[in-house]
Amino acid sequence: MKPQLRLTLVSTDQALAGHLAIRLQSKGYQVLCLSRLAGVLGSIYSDPPNIVIADLAEIDPEILAIVKSMKADCYFSTIPVLGLLSSARVEEFDWQECPLDDFVAMPVLYPELFSRISLSLQRIQRVFDNNPLTRLPGNTSIQQAIEKALGKPMAVCYVDINNFKPYNDVYGFSHGDGVLRMLARIIFNAVNESGGGFAGHIGGDDFVYLVPLERAEAVAKTVIANFTTIVADLFGEVEKSNGFYCALNRKGQEEQVPLLGIAIAIVPTHTQKMQHYGKVAEVAAEMKKLAKQSNESCYVIDRRST
Amino acid sequence: MDDKRAEIRHSIMDTRSLPTLPGIISKLNSLSSNDKSSAEQMAQLVASDQVLSARVLRLVNSPSYGFYRVSTISNAMILLGVNVVKSLALSSSIFEIMEKNVVGLWEHSLGTGVAANVIARRLKLAECEEISTAALLHDIGKVIIKIKFADDYDQLLALIDTKGISIRDGEMELLATDHAEVGAWLAKSWHLPEKLIEPVACHHQVEKSTTHQLKTAVVHLADVLIKASGFGCSGDDFVPLIQPVAWDLLGMSEALLAEIVEELEERLIEVKNFSMEIQSADETST
Numbered sequence: 001m002k003p004q005l006r007l008t009l010v011s012t013d014q015a016l017a018g019h020l021a022i023r024l025q026s027k028g029y030q031v032l033c034l035s036r037l038a039g040v041l042g043s044i045y046s047d048p049p050n051i052v053i054a055d056l057a058e059i060d061p062e063i064l065a066i067v068k069s070m071k072a073d074c075y076f077s078t079i080p081v082l083g084l085l086s087s088a089r090v091e092e093f094d095w096q097e098c099p100l101d102d103f104v105a106m107p108v109l110y111p112e113l114f115s116r117i118s119l120s121l122q123r124i125q126r127v128f129d130n131n132p133l134t135r136l137p138g139n140t141s142i143q144q145a146i147e148k149a150l151g152k153p154m155a156v157c158y159v160d161i162n163n164f165k166p167y168n169d170v171y172g173f174s175h176g177d178g179v180l181r182m183l184a185r186i187i188f189n190a191v192n193e194s195g196g197g198f199a200g201h202i203g204g205d206d207f208v209y210l211v212p213l214e215r216a217e218a219v220a221k222t223v224i225a226n227f228t229t230i231v232a233d234l235f236g237e238v239e240k241s242n243g244f245y246c247a248l249n250r251k252g253q254e255e256q257v258p259l260l261g262i263a264i265a266i267v268p269t270h271t272q273k274m275q276h277y278g279k280v281a282e283v284a285a286e287m288k289k290l291a292k293q294s295n296e297s298c299y300v301i302d303r304r305s306t
Numbered sequence: 307m308d309d310k311r312a313e314i315r316h317s318i319m320d321t322r323s324l325p326t327l328p329g330i331i332s333k334l335n336s337l338s339s340n341d342k343s344s345a346e347q348m349a350q351l352v353a354s355d356q357v358l359s360a361r362v363l364r365l366v367n368s369p370s371y372g373f374y375r376v377s378t379i380s381n382a383m384i385l386l387g388v389n390v391v392k393s394l395a396l397s398s399s400i401f402e403i404m405e406k407n408v409v410g411l412w413e414h415s416l417g418t419g420v421a422a423n424v425i426a427r428r429l430k431l432a433e434c435e436e437i438s439t440a441a442l443l444h445d446i447g448k449v450i451i452k453i454k455f456a457d458d459y460d461q462l463l464a465l466i467d468t469k470g471i472s473i474r475d476g477e478m479e480l481l482a483t484d485h486a487e488v489g490a491w492l493a494k495s496w497h498l499p500e501k502l503i504e505p506v507a508c509h510h511q512v513e514k515s516t517t518h519q520l521k522t523a524v525v526h527l528a529d530v531l532i533k534a535s536g537f538g539c540s541g542d543d544f545v546p547l548i549q550p551v552a553w554d555l556l557g558m559s560e561a562l563l564a565e566i567v568e569e570l571e572e573r574l575i576e577v578k579n580f581s582m583e584i585q586s587a588d589e590t591s592t
Contacts, residue, residue, distance in 0.1 A: 182385055
């Protein structure tokens, strides 16, 4: 069974709150009604709900302040806040002043309220999980995709860039970000053009993609070939023919750094040992270590069945 | 007269697309989706057309993608993906009426791209594909003048005909600018990389090139060789002289040039066949 979604209802109108709570509970939500406004933020911070409904029918400055503080903290701003507004005032509502994610007009039409809640939850997932730099889905989606793949003939493929730190140091973060965006797009296109799958961005220079096992190596080869082609454009003629560029190491000595390459660790998910997400990451780390032994781009696949 | 120059420059700012040959579009349409050979054919079609190439490069260099500068069609295909490139290409407008000089200019541009490739490979220069792309785009300013300033374009043709001057001299006289400058404005406003802009801007004045002199010299030489070969039509029948500065930059010799010309003649036979194919694709589609 799906875990119950937890909903916090902020209203000073106890009759309305009671009414809403009953309807929402009948839909399977776990509802917490808060009418003592001083305690609202503390309650949300200590035990964050999945969604907040704020009663703004009588625009209460204290409730507005609560919504604003929540949205000002990037950790809690991912919780969708739905405002209940009086129909007469919807048009004059100051959306900039009060950063709601959505609203429902009073008197409440319940089917609409339920749909708005579902939509807000979906939307926040889409927007907040995607990596802002590359727009690929992030860790929540990645974990879901991997869990869905366990026990099936799929492969989880971890990609990262060799010698990315010195590249950033020498050429600057904005160049580095350009490289990350390009790699993201290379992986995304390779996965899609092979027939589909999942591509995600774990963070930094760590990426992951999932494809059916029989396509995993072909996609890895495409990603490596395309990355090699694209990277050639980033360096000058001298660096290209040398195969390295110069950087200062931690001791301030000049050091030859190989041109950018990538390492891919391929972990099949159909074997007995792949029972949970953590095991996939553990095997990936072992494979990554092997792939990293080479300065050239390469992939390593785990063929052990146990 | 300077007003005209300002007007053209201004009109570049809201130029987001240019028409292409209907044959290219019907060819693209006929490619089946989602197999590797059709992806390669699509890349070949895009790379043969100055307008499609410029549009694809505009998209891949647009700030919203945030990639580092991309200057070749094959890299653009890798980064944008086959589906994006195909949808973009198929959304192109086409020339309503197929005049002879439209096909002529298309052939001239494609031929110059091929010639630049032959030269760059023969001289073992770096970034051959970038050089070919720059050569393919070198006359895109002519397309802009023809499309955006159709009346001036007709006047221009009449002028060079009566006065017996080159199209570039005619442009300077009538518009106070030339297709090289106009093409460079477009390339700049479409965020194309400097290594493509400079050869477009300086292909008639190699000495003005500052950072990409070799590329510019190759594009200039390719342009001259294609005009001399009689392949396609760039708007007039004049064959400009090879500029000494380009000759020296490339370390050219009579013997080397003869080899290049020989190889080029062979390649142009294939290019002509491809061009006939595109033109007949157009006829079958209408």
